[in-house]
Amino acid sequence: MTYSRSPLDTRIEIVTPENIAFQYRVAGPFTRLPAYLIDLTLRIVGVLLVGLVGVFGFGVAGVPGMGFGLLAVVGFVTEWFYGGLFEALWNGQTPGKRLLRLRVLTAEGQPINAWQAVLRNFLRGVDALPWMCYQVGLISAASNDRFQRLGDLAAGTMVVIEQRALRVEVVGIQQREALELAAQLPPGLIVSRSLARALSAYVTRRQTFSWRRRIEIALHLAEPLRLSLGLPPQTDPDQLLCAVYHHAFIADRLSEPPPLRRQPEQLVVA
Amino acid sequence: MKVIELLVSRRDNWRELEMLCQQWDAPLAQRPGAERVTRFAYLYRAACADLALADAYHLPPATVEYLHQLVGRAHNQMYRGRGFDFAAWLPEMLGALPRRLLHDNSLRLAFVIFWGMFIATGLLAYFSPAVADRVLGKDMVTGMEHMYDKPIEGRDADESTAMAGFYTYNNPGIGLQCFAYGLLLGIGGLFITISNAAILGAVFGHMAAVPQSANFFHFVTAHGPFELSAVVLASGAGMRLGFSIVDTHGWRRGASLRRAARDAVPSICASIVLFALAALIEAFVSPSALPYWSKAAVAIVSTLLMLFFLLALGHSRRTDLATG
Numbered sequence: 019m020t021y022s023r024s025p026l027d028t029r030i031e032i033v034t035p036e037n038i039a040f041q042y043r044v045a046g047p048f049t050r051l052p053a054y055l056i057d058l059t060l061r062i063v064g065v066l067l068v069g070l071v072g073v074f075g076f077g078v079a080g081v082p083g084m085g086f087g088l089l090a091v092v093g094f095v096t097e098w099f100y101g102g103l104f105e106a107l108w109n110g111q112t113p114g115k116r117l118l119r120l121r122v123l124t125a126e127g128q129p130i131n132a133w134q135a136v137l138r139n140f141l142r143g144v145d146a147l148p149w150m151c152y153q154v155g156l157i158s159a160a161s162n163d164r165f166q167r168l169g170d171l172a173a174g175t176m177v178v179i180e181q182r183a184l185r186v187e188v189v190g191i192q193q194r195e196a197l198e199l200a201a202q203l204p205p206g207l208i209v210s211r212s213l214a215r216a217l218s219a220y221v222t223r224r225q226t227f228s229w230r231r232r233i234e235i236a237l238h239l240a241e242p243l244r245l246s247l248g249l250p251p252q253t254d255p256d257q258l259l260c261a262v263y264h265h266a267f268i269a270d271r272l273s274e275p276p277p278l279r280r281q282p283e284q285l286v287v288a
Numbered sequence: 289m290k291v292i293e294l295l296v297s298r299r300d301n302w303r304e305l306e307m308l309c310q311q312w313d314a315p316l317a318q319r320p321g322a323e324r325v326t327r328f329a330y331l332y333r334a335a336c337a338d339l340a341l342a343d344a345y346h347l348p349p350a351t352v353e354y355l356h357q358l359v360g361r362a363h364n365q366m367y368r369g370r371g372f373d374f375a376a377w378l379p380e381m382l383g384a385l386p387r388r389l390l391h392d393n394s395l396r397l398a399f400v401i402f403w404g405m406f407i408a409t410g411l412l413a414y415f416s417p418a419v420a421d422r423v424l425g426k427d428m429v430t431g432m433e434h435m436y437d438k439p440i441e442g443r444d445a446d447e448s449t450a451m452a453g454f455y456t457y458n459n460p461g462i463g464l465q466c467f468a469y470g471l472l473l474g475i476g477g478l479f480i481t482i483s484n485a486a487i488l489g490a491v492f493g494h495m496a497a498v499p500q501s502a503n504f505f506h507f508v509t510a511h512g513p514f515e516l517s518a519v520v521l522a523s524g525a526g527m528r529l530g531f532s533i534v535d536t537h538g539w540r541r542g543a544s545l546r547r548a549a550r551d552a553v554p555s556i557c558a559s560i561v562l563f564a565l566a567a568l569i570e571a572f573v574s575p576s577a578l579p580y581w582s583k584a585a586v587a588i589v590s591t592l593l594m595l596f597f598l599l600a601l602g603h604s605r606r607t608d609l610a611t612g
Contacts, residue, residue: 081446081449084446087454089453094461106372107372109368127363129367129369132370133553136553137553140553144472144476168471171542180361180364222348266291268291
């Protein structure tokens with residue numbers, strides 16, 4: 019039996035024509051539910067507005083039947099074409115999806131075309147079984163890795179989360195002990211990629227931990243680092259990690275690009 | 289270069305790309321000029337390159353995460369959906385669709401099942417009043433008899449408009465339900481086709497036997513062909529979806545379903561058009577006081593139109609069948 023090497027996660031990797039692989043987060047049923055509820059509310063409000071204006075307007079004009087007919091046609095169009103029209107014209111988004119930063123894409127990560135948008139919304143009726151409770155859709159979404167309901171499976175689409183800007187900056191190190199410690203580090207210290215990842219994950223989150231918790235977490239990495247660097251045993255583990263981080267991200271000069279082949283997953287001390 | 293210097297030098301590019309994505313994603317955005325598109329393409333390629341080298345540059349994980357999001361968003365703007373391409377839909381609806389329908393086994397099956405069940409229940413209900421009571425329920429039968437007590441003598445245009453809206457809302461909904469339920473391995477489609485045919489058959493059989501039959505047929509003749517054909521067409525399209533999962537013609541089940549679904553969309557759209565035509569006739573022609581022969585003429589013309597669509601437009605040497 020073979021196992022996939024990709025982690026068990028809600029990320030889908032897309033390879034683009036530019037030959038670059040990037041990842042999308044797939045939206046699960048409970049991320050999509052609020053968007054659905056927003057769209058449902060908008061639809062109901064829209065139909066009610068048209069109904070009020072139409073029936074009163076045409077009623078005053080003496081032809082109430084015209085208003086009722088208009089209301090019924092608008093009701094039909096919003097019930098069956100709301101999602102299809104918006105997703106086709108707004109590049110895979112309805113107003114609800116737009117507010118919650120969701121987007122419909124094909125299962126391969128490309129933008130959807132009109133027939134896919136229309137089809138996945140026509141088939142909503144069977145996903146909504148039984149009695150608009152979406153149990154069929156939920157079971158279908160739970161049994162594949164892209165949370166596709168039956169309509170998505172037939173149209174070959176999926177829903178992804180498009181997040182807004184995250185923090186880009188490097189965390190600045192201000193503590194004097196850490197900066198002094200960083201100055202003592204050997205200038206040729208090369209930080210491996212996995213160590214850089216671990217340091218960055220630790221330093222960006224350490225602000226939220228108490229002092230004791232920081233020591234407890236930092237010790238696992240700081241102790242082998244301290245031994246290989248030959249630092250005295252009373253070195254503060256938290257400050258040591260900050261110092262190596264400062265060295266790697268802020269003070270270190272990457273004079274030449276590192277080799278592209280995979281480096282051994284251990285600390286390299288030159 | 290230090291990581292922080294690298295970040296500072298790239299940050300403005302990323303922000304600019306983000307801004308462009310945001311501007312173009314706005315619902316009423318204007319088409320950008322050539323200069324901005326070129327700039328966008330440059331920024332997008334640069335962001336792609338940064339992401340590709342993120343690991344080698346030792347970029348922090350939060351930045352890599354940000355780049356994944358940014359490249360994803362830019363990718364969606366770069367290759368955005370094209371909306372409705374109506375120019376391509378016309379040859380599809382008038383060329384490829386009738387060709388496909390003429391050789392569509394699912395449509396044949398839906399046709400045979402629907403009309404078989406319709407005629408069988410109709411005959412049973414004609415000869416035995418108990419059948420209609422069992423199929424439709426006592427209340428519906430008396431309600432229907434009451435509805436056709438009076439001869440059809442027309443109603444005013446305003447009420448007709450209201451009814452046109454109601455039929456447009458109600459009837460395609462039933463057709464789309466037939467279509468969607470077909471996805472349940474075809475069994476859902478079979479079930480809903482048989483139940484619709486049984487109900488309609490019982491109505492026609494029963495009403496033919498009671499004294500109100502003349503009024504009943506005076507009402508239903510004109511819009512009958514379009515409406516019943518639309519139901520058959522929708523059921524057939526749904527069954528095509530369902531059976532494609534069972535009989536895959538050597539494709540994987542998912543791929544087979546997607547192929548069939550692609551072909552089913554024009555069918556279901558044609559069915560909605562037929563429903564809309566039927567709704568107009570049902571609202572404006574059927575309840576009018578026109579003599580019976582004129583309503584029969586509407587029925588004949590509509591049947592001939594559909595036959596022309598299926599046989600004349602569909603009969604072509606070219607076959608572009610996806611599924612049998």
